[in-house]
Amino acid sequence: MESWKMATQVFLPTKLWSGKQFDGQWSAGGPLREVVEPATAAVLGQVALADPGQVARSAAAAAQVQRAWADAPYETRAGVLRRAAALAEAHADEIQDWLVREGGATRLKAGSELKVATRALHEAAALPSRAVGEVLPSEPGRLSLARRRPLGVVGVISPFNFPLYLAMRAVAPALALGNAVVLKPDPRTSVCGGFVIARLFELAGLPAGVLHVLPGDGDAGAALTADPHIRMIQFTGSTAAGRKVGEAAGRHLKKVSLELGGKNSLIVLDDADVDLAVANAAWGSYLHQGQICMATGRILVQRGIYARFLEKLVAKATSLRTGDPAREEVALGPLINAQQRDHAARIVADAQAAGAVLAAGGQHRALFFDATVLADVSRENPAFREEIFGPVAVVVPFDTEDDAVSLANDTVYGLSMAIISSDVGRALRLGERLHTGLLHINDQTVNDEVINPFGGVGVSGNGTSIGGPANIDEFTQWQWLTIKGQAPAYPL
Known part of the structure; x- marks a missing residue:
């Protein structure tokens, strides 16, 4: 395993993240939870679990910097996504090692997951330059537009099973479209499903505070669904947990995307x-x-x-x-x-x-x-x-x-x-x-190619989709804009 130890010194050294969380920088927190290799029960390090107070601080900080990120030139945002993809490719061996050791993946599965996560970054890099709006019919002398605008701060709650991809497929397009993101990875896969993503975007030049990665338990997830700075929750996980997330998000009038279980x-x-x-x-x-x-x-x-x-x-x-x-x-x-x-x-x-x-x-x-x-x-x-x-x-x-x-x-x-x-x-x-x-x-049931809208019916989801053409729908909202050369003189 010496090659793995050497690799971690290059991209994600243990001393950088162990005992930490990511709030734009690597910050100490607590309580600590061990990162355990399921195949051997070996301890690979520790992560600092976020409590509701840390979620609130991160959400507020993300809201403060989100507007500047959304106003950045489209090529600036696209460049960050492209550099993150290049970094994922450059450090493929090390990232796959984390998926194997922390997530229990076979080498075949780890390689496939990294490949599709990298494709998600490449696809997201094309979103900032997309035309997103329509010119609507209107009266003479008035220009009427419908345009898509970032939501603000998006909360992402991701699972353990495809930890890198199922987080990245939400984080990447949300960032590309001008949102800030607070990601809560499953604490069982906080490194490969959270800190790898934090490190990719940190090294790619994403402005500090636009992305926060906060491993946590249910209380951290509940805090995300309730926080007033979070405008949307994208959740992937079990149907039982998704019901709770959807109920809480609806109570606080947040947009919510639920990708849940299946039989x-x-x-x-x-x-x-x-x-x-x-x-x-x-x-x-x-x-x-x-x-x-x-x-x-x-x-x-x-x-x-x-x-x-x-x-x-x-x-x-x-x-x-x-x-x-x-x-x-x-x-x-x-x-x-x-x-x-x-x-x-x-x-x-x-x-x-x-x-x-x-x-x-x-x-x-x-x-x-x-x-x-x-x-x-x-x-x-x-x-x-x-x-x-x-x-x-x-x-x-x-x-x-x-x-x-x-x-x-x-x-x-x-x-x-x-x-x-x-x-x-x-x-x-x-x-x-x-x-x-x-x-x-003429195929089996496990398929996802990034460019396709992905979502279930029944209790497998709430009718939303993520991926491909659905990403603009999910991570932005409509704004109606009208322009007149002069304000009218209304009769009242």
Whole structure:
């Protein structure tokens, strides 16, 4: 690990951030929480957790400098984003190491996450020069305009599972469009999901105080939703937590964007290539140990190919190695903590008690959970209903296309669904009947390319989207502006 230690001295040395938070500079705070490597339980440092008082101070400070940042020439703002992207590329190895060690990512997942986070910076760099407004019809002698203006200070609350990207996809466009940002990363991934971002923008020349990174617990998040200087909350996380955030933000009349959980179905029709379908199902179920909101939570397989599909999926699952991704080449790393491991183990046990067949896996040691297959899962089974957030493939047989639609739509969630078939027209017709925010034909459920609007329906979100063309809608608001050559003489 000497190469990792040397790398941290270049970009993000431990002495810079340990025991700190970022409020435009690296400042001491408290209380302290250890940064723990889930694969080994090794302590990598400490972060200072923000309390409501620190959130209030940061929000006020961000509001003071936001106007000057919004008034900066568009090329100035774009240049900061471009330099941040270049820094991410230059320090890719070190940033990926943090995703592996702190987040439990495999090297493959860490590399993919850094790549998409860097793309988010590049895409955001194009936003400052975008035309954002319309000329409206009006009476002679008056110019009527509708233009998009920054919201002010945006609060971002991000999760542990894709900590760098799911924070960056909000932070980067919000900054590019002239907002200041207060980011509260999950305290379990405060370095790779928070301090990496702070360091990128610090070195890229973002004016001090425009970005604050404050690791914290629920009280810090609650303070963000209540603070009068925060005009919007962008939250990514569980549906239960999202309900609380949405309720609190609504009470304080803040704009709120919620990207929440999912129980996502992959439908495999009987004309599908079975080997390709298994490859897609395994990727969607086991990538990052299943700790993804878009993970394939149900694999619905038509009865004619069900036995062959299950046999091949079991073979695939049993071939996947689990271990410490920082020290060996593995397909699955650790779950984030014991609570998540126990949650997955409970659902697997409950599923078997309700009649599901444990066809592969089901075992764990420390935080390492083997790739698992639950077969013959019924609609009434808890594994059919609950979001597992673990490496568990839930396989459900069906007979007709109507059955597939009924099963897929039988959930309160509606984030991502996918269909695999050799007949694209057939898949599209079936897809039109699915209640989902994201739909993929001949692919699996885990997809995000930065340039696409991303959002769910049902309890997977509140009808908003983030990413691509949705970013201007999310991180700005309309202002109506009229101009006359002379004020009129009204009759009163």
